[in-house]
Amino acid sequence: MSSVRAFVGQPAADIETPALVIDLDAMERNLTRMAEFAKAHRVRLRPHAKTHKCAALARLQMAAGAVGVCVQKVDEAEALAAAGIGDIYLSNEVIDPIKLQRVATLAGRIRLAIAVDSALGVERLAAALAHAGTRADVFVEIDVGHGRCGIAPVAAGALAHQVVSNGLAFAGLQAYHGRAQHLRGAAEREAVIRHAVGLARAAQASVSAAGLECRLVTGAGTGTFVHEAASGLYGEIQPGSYLFLDRDYADNEPSAGAPRFEHALFVKAQVMSRGVSHAVVDAGHKSHAIDSGLPKVWQRDLDFANGGDEHGILRTRAGSAAVLPELGDAVWLVPGHCDPTVNLHDHYVGVRGGLTAGVVETIWPIEARGGVR
Ligand SMILES: Cc1ncc(COP(=O)(O)O)c(C=O)c1O
Numbered sequence: 001m002s003s004v005r006a007f008v009g010q011p012a013a014d015i016e017t018p019a020l021v022i023d024l025d026a027m028e029r030n031l032t033r034m035a036e037f038a039k040a041h042r043v044r045l046r047p048h049a050k051t052h053k054c055a056a057l058a059r060l061q062m063a064a065g066a067v068g069v070c071v072q073k074v075d076e077a078e079a080l081a082a083a084g085i086g087d088i089y090l091s092n093e094v095i096d097p098i099k100l101q102r103v104a105t106l107a108g109r110i111r112l113a114i115a116v117d118s119a120l121g122v123e124r125l126a127a128a129l130a131h132a133g134t135r136a137d138v139f140v141e142i143d144v145g146h147g148r149c150g151i152a153p154v155a156a157g158a159l160a161h162q163v164v165s166n167g168l169a170f171a172g173l174q175a176y177h178g179r180a181q182h183l184r185g186a187a188e189r190e191a192v193i194r195h196a197v198g199l200a201r202a203a204q205a206s207v208s209a210a211g212l213e214c215r216l217v218t219g220a221g222t223g224t225f226v227h228e229a230a231s232g233l234y235g236e237i238q239p240g241s242y243l244f245l246d247r248d249y250a251d252n253e254p255s256a257g258a259p260r261f262e263h264a265l266f267v268k269a270q271v272m273s274r275g276v277s278h279a280v281v282d283a284g285h286k287s288h289a290i291d292s293g294l295p296k297v298w299q300r301d302l303d304f305a306n307g308g309d310e311h312g313i314l315r316t317r318a319g320s321a322a323v324l325p326e327l328g329d330a331v332w333l334v335p336g337h338c339d340p341t342v343n344l345h346d347h348y349v350g351v352r353g354g355l356t357a358g359v360v361e362t363i364w365p366i367e368a369r370g371g372v373r
Helices: 024-040 055-063 074-082 097-107 119-132 153-165 186-209 225-230 338-342
Strands: 019-023 069-071 087-090 111-116 137-141 169-174 217-219 265-274 279-281 302-306 312-316 330-334 347-352 359-365
Touching: 019 024, 024 055, 024 225, 024 347, 055 069, 055 074, 055 359, 069 074, 074 087, 074 097, 097 111, 097 119, 111 119, 119 153, 137 153, 153 169, 153 186, 169 186, 186 217, 186 225, 265 338
Parallel strands: 019 347, 069 087, 087 111, 111 137, 137 169, 169 217
Antiparallel strands: 019 265, 265 279, 265 330, 279 312, 302 312, 347 359
């Protein structure tokens, strides 16, 4: 069921709950700060659209200077391409020949790039592209310490050589360290990325030794992009969550030199039941993801406890003078993790002028919502 129960011009106070709401003013400040950072540091910005899954937001990012967007799934690439996004990097491996047919077809419609980390992946990609008569840029993914996808850096040259000998366009290296993003300490994140940069340099040397040119090293997320940008090695950064800044990212100690980002994504909830020492809101973990912890209650000294699929339980924080909200009151939740929260909703309700006094300015479909294939 896809329904939107908000309309342009409606006071934010009247938006039916639970609703996924963007504070447009805050989101635009985040968008601009990242675009300015990338420009000042002379790195290309290719934001990760796995965060927002929305063509309107991808368009805003590209209008602010992004060269295109990343996605993680073929479904996401197809949905954004169908909505008019023309430059997409699938920063992930695809091994299934049926999915690769979809990739090859899409490559005939937009500028497409894709990551590989196996000889089989290269062979199957080459076969699919040859069959469709299309082309894509190919990035060899190396493991820079995350322990997920990617080959050993010293093996990069051999796989890049395989890419070229299969008639494909070798475009560079994918070097992303996901776990580093969420390390709380700024110094800790810097140390992990210093090590990752060393590994990426070794991979680049391996590519040169294979007689190939590594035109671009791409990677980085919201927690570490300052370090990749400062490395002199990465030519492109891929942050996604900066646009919304979820609770988990706000818990990181800020990195020196990073722009200041603000919470811009909220789940609006309403108090539906009230006890003496607690209040119950109508948003549980079917409205916000809890894989990175529970939401934060925005601008109120209240603790949020998990009340199940459809309920959240609010209590005043020990020692605080806060009072519990009354029946019918609105409560704004900052999700623990933005990406999977977005994936629970069909639309964004964009509010201009603040969450309490503002007005609905736009409603955007989340075209790639649920796109996991
Ligand atoms: C390959 C890749 N690049 C970039 C990102 C963006 O990370 P973030 O949303 O933490 O900025 C992710 C997120 O998981 C990713 O997997």
